[in-house]
Amino acid sequence: MSVKLHDLAHCLLEVEAELRRLGWWSEQAPHAAALASREPFCLDTLRFEQWLQWVFLPRMHALIRESGDLPQHSAITEMAEVSYMEILGKTVVLRRHLKRLDRLLSRE
Numbered sequence: 746m747s748v749k750l751h752d753l754a755h756c757l758l759e760v761e762a763e764l765r766r767l768g769w770w771s772e773q774a775p776h777a778a779a780l781a782s783r784e785p786f787c788l789d790t791l792r793f794e795q796w797l798q799w800v801f802l803p804r805m806h807a808l809i810r811e812s813g814d815l816p817q818h819s820a821i822t823e824m825a826e827v828s829y830m831e832i833l834g835k836t837v838v839l840r841r842h843l844k845r846l847d848r849l850l851s852r853e
Contacts, residue, residue: 753849754809756842757802763839769794786824793828819850 764770774780779790780799787796801821808815822844829836 759842819847822847
């Protein structure tokens with residue numbers, strides 16, 4: 746695993762840990778229809794933290810495991826800032842991890 750992939754995998758684990766610390770990690774998966782949304786970030790069916798847990802993190806872990814093509818650009822932090830506008834102070838650490846993910850995924 747390259748350094749970048751190692752860093753990326755570690756950062757994904759940090760996002761999960763922070764979601765758990767915030768009490769936003771769920772043991773119950775959303776309904777299949779909610780996960781099948783065609784909207785970016787499943788905006789119409791999931792909260793942002795649900796999308797992170799049930800869509801983004803599993804896809805990224807699978808890409809790392811399978812040596813798949815990683816996204817060449819990421820703007821997850823922007824979505825987090827919009828989603829958590831009312832609670833920016835509470836989400837500082839989560840947004841820091843997401844910003845690092847954005848940097849790792851964005852190719853120069």
